[in-house]
Amino acid sequence: MSSFPVLAGFGSGLSLIAAIGAQNAFVLRQGIRREHILPVVVVCIASDALLILAGVAGFGVLTSQVPGLLMAARLGGAAFLLVYAAFAARRALRPAALTVEADTGPHGGNRSSGPQAAVLTVAALTWLNPHVYLDTVVLLGSLASAQGDPGRWLFAAGAALASLVWFSALGFGARGLRRFFARPASWRVLDGLVAVFMAALAVSLLMH
Template identity: 55%
Template structure:
């Protein structure tokens, strides 16, 4: 396999996995719409994705595969966090007084926003199944010299996606100039979080029985 095909393989697989409506993507989209600490959020998400892919290719995915107890802990933690964030979004959707739709963004501190980004990234069991284990298996099967190129391709795909999602969200600003649009978005966020939490809870229950 050539360097270009290794890069394309990493880019294509990463793009296929990351371009989906998930908790992390919904969070980045909302931050982009609010123009609230979007640069550090995009940088963190892209670098975290790159680090997870690199760890998977380096063999961490094999460790997770033989430690099902760790996967269960991550699943429960992710379920609790998604429920909490879903309830917070639902509160915003049904209480107009809590909405912030101004063009300048919100008042959340960088530490608070980054803390949520960390939770969305590392408390999501799917990131370990997809990014670490699946990407790790695909990249780890390549010859040693090709693995860094595969990781670079995957990192390029995730960086491109998060930049497009975070900064492209401003194109929707005219739509979200009305508070009702924020209520609809937060309603969709809440529904997404609850659905994902339900799926994670079902997976944890199945793992115990």
């Protein structure tokens, strides 16, 4: 059995998943702080796998024929991104919120949010972002359909593998940047860039 569909799926998936986005920024931040990395990475990988399978199974055709589904996701995603951008901007303007170590004191501005909050946040960043549906469900689904049977399922496996490799490397590999982000100024830059990017993405979704 040819491995070409697997390689094609891996390359296509990685090229889409690795693009800069709110989800990747959040995973990177969690990885740098070493906070709840495993559940956050698992949510990202599982979500991508489900969306890729939905696209391969034919859901991509449904979303392309019913634009109202993507419109609802676009509006919800824009609202969430604007709120998250505001929080990132607030962190950038408050040095006390930018230490690498989680401050667990009564006045600490950078306390660990807990695994439930981290999982809910990354789930929202994933499922409320219409670009995720366009990339995984519509685009990867259509590319997989061109592989025929059983090639489309091998393509899906390759794309899902790309998600596993990328998010594992991003989440657990971010520890190497920990020294750099030990300085509050580095956190200010990161959170400032995240705020600007998320706000710009939200505007682009509303104007699309």
